[in-house]
Amino acid sequence: MSVDILFLNLTRFGDLLQSQALLEDCRRAGLRTGLVCLDNFAAALPLLRSLAEAWPLPGAEFLRRLDGKGPGRSWHDAPALLLNFVGRLRQEAAPRHVVNLTATLPARLLASLLAPSPEAVTGFALDREGFGLCRGNWAAYLCGTTLKRCNAPFNMQDMFRMAARPAVRALGTAGTDTIPSPGGRLLPPSETANAQAATLLAAAPEGCRGFVGLQLGASHPARQWPQSAFAQVGDGLWQAARLCPVLLGAPAEKALARAYARQARGPFLDAVGATTLPVLAALVARLRLLVTNDTGTMHLAAGLGIPSLAIFLATAQAWDTGPYLEGCCCLEPALPCHPCGFKQACSRDGGCAGHISPRTVLRLALGWLESGRWDAGLDQEIRQEARVWLTTREAAGGFADLRCLSGHEHEDRSLWLRLQRRFWQKLLDEMDGVSAASDVPALSSDILSAVKASGLARAQLPVLREAAHFLAALPDQCRLAAAGHPRMGQLLLRACDHIQRLLESRDELASLGYFWHEARQAQGGDLQALGGLAGTLARHLAELDRLLAS
Structure with missing residues (x-):
């Protein structure tokens, strides 16, 4: 049962599904892969393609025991549970390498416990002294993109793939430099799940010509489109196309379904809290279209090949968390403040939730249902309300991409x-x-x-030029410091810190400042490697300067 690479993905349902393209990379590279995920998402594991084995982590039980609610009612039962889990994995999985895709400290600790050596961890790791570090250039960049929302232009599924690429290339038997298309497709639901979904849909009203899913919830209330708006869209789809709305969501979102029911005038099926993850997948696979907030259900639909009309509010944006399926439509409110930053108070008192009207969503959905084109329903009113993005894929490199349909690509x-x-x-x-x-x-x-x-x-040019100037001087300073030149070590450290402060002074360069910090820390005491890193960054910044200034 041993695996070549053991992946750790210990966050949300959607993030787990976004590991799919990475698992396919490993299969093409001839690698046997295992996965550690949270046990509350274990029911989704049969949907993942190219996965040899999985080990659900009993996270809820661990926390229960940590609170003194375990078998012996002592917090000592919590580490015992974790160590037993680790011991079993080390024996059963016996991984050659661990790739940790979760940046939290507990995930880094777990990765270090499972890896055969501290160096056999790629992604989010710990050094030998217990300090966090990003092992891999894309992993360091991935951490930096979370600082500001203006620095996240890659789909998360591609980011996972690139963060793991050093390990896949080192251990695999085939090249993985490019991204094949389509990628990211999940396995179909089981026959049992399909039968249960068919039973739920059998209650559809007479005259029903198909189903459209409505995912009412989201990870945060600020990311939720109003239930009244969903109800208007559901009613409109029934009246115009005889598509029956199917409400989707977890048990905790039943209140949202009740709010929908109070405002809907047409028929609908309520499956909120009534499905397991496999049955949810079977329901989604039967939809003509999913209208959704930025959720795990959206990623489930993408993996099953079901198009989405997805609405991104507050901190959510289509660039990094949009569906990994070509031909989906993503809407963002056409407001200069969107997306707002994490842990940042809304300047409009949540105003972006109502900026995209039910008319806009309904018109786009009906246009696509009738013609297969998302721009069929576009008009000037929609362009004023929303940035409308079509999910695509780069022809050469294969990265997921967006094409703007509403004229906002020059913002x-x-x-x-x-x-x-x-x-x-x-x-x-x-x-x-x-x-x-x-x-x-x-x-x-x-x-x-x-x-x-x-x-x-162009506002970034002065900072970019100054940073490039200091970076270009660092290789010589590194050589002098290595040769024992008096005081050069202290001057070198000051220069490195100045570059970081300089880049962090601009929100638009925050990810570059974080990357510089992580990359130079990873070099340790290797001054030659630090000089090479500085020279590479200086050259790319100079190229960016020439592009902007020409």
């Missing part, structure tokens, strides 16, 4: 995200030593012209 935020995709993909591929760097798509002529005229992009 400063959109241009900055587009520019960052090119910068980071080229930089990190080169640092990983892979040939994919040559496949990075060039900016189109109209986007390039807009980027050069963008006030937001």
Whole structure:
């Protein structure tokens, strides 16, 4: 039962499903993979393709025992449970390598316990002294993207793949530099789950011509589109297309279903809290369309090949957490403050929740149902309300991408995200030593012209130039410090800290500042490697400067 790579993904349902493309990478590389996930999502494991074995972590039971509610009513039962779990995994999985995709300290500790050596951990790890570090360039960048929402231009499924790439390339027998299409497809639901779903749908009203799913909840109330708006869309789809709405959600979201029921005028089926994860998958697989907030159900639909009309509010944005399926439609409120930052108070008192109207969602849905095109229902009113994105895929590199249908691709935020995709993909591929760097798509002529005229992009030039200047001087300083030049070590440290403070002074460069901190820490005392890192960054910043200033 031993595995080549053991993956740790200990966060949400959607994140677990977004491991699918990574598992397919490993299969193509000839690797046998295992997975550790939270036990409350274990029912979704049969949907994952190319997974040899899985070990659900009893997280809830661990916390219960930690609170003194275990068998002996002592917190000592909690570490005993964890150590027994680790011992069983080390024996059964016997992994050659661990890839940790969860950045929390407990996940890093678990990864270090399961790995055959401290160095056999890729992703989010601990050093030998117990301090956190990111082992891998893409992993360091992934951590940095969480600091500010303007720094996350890659789909999370691709980020997981790239964070694990060093381990997959080192252990695999086949190349994984490029991303095959389509990728990310889940296995179909079981016959038992399909039968239970059919029973639920059998209660559809007379005249029903199909089903549309409505996922009412989200991970945070600020990310939830109003139930009254969902009800208007559900009623409209029934009246215009005789598609019966099916309400989807977890037991904790039953109050949202009751609110929907109070405001709906047409028929609907309520499956909120009435399904297991396998039956939820079977229901989703029977839908014509899913209308949803940014949720795990959206990722489930994408993995099953079911298109979504997804609404991204508050901190949610389509660039990084959108569906990994081509042909989906993602809506964001066309507001300059969207997306708001994590742990940041809303400047509009939650106003973005009502900015996208039921008319907009219904018109887009009906246009797509009638013609297969999301732009069929677009009009000027929709363009004023929402940024409308179509999920696509890069022709060369294979990364998931977005194409704007509403004319917002020339907004400063959109241009900055587009520019960052090119910068980071080229930089990190080169640092990983892979040939994919040559496949990075060039900016189109109209986007390039807009980027050069963008006030937001050009505002970064002074900081980028100063940082590039200091970085370009670091290789010589590293050589002098290695040769024992008096005081050069202290001057070198000051220069490194100045570069970090400089980059962190701009929200748009926060991920670059974090990456510089993590990358230089990973070099330890290797001054030659630090000088090489500085030289590489200086060269890429100079190229970015030339692009913006030309």
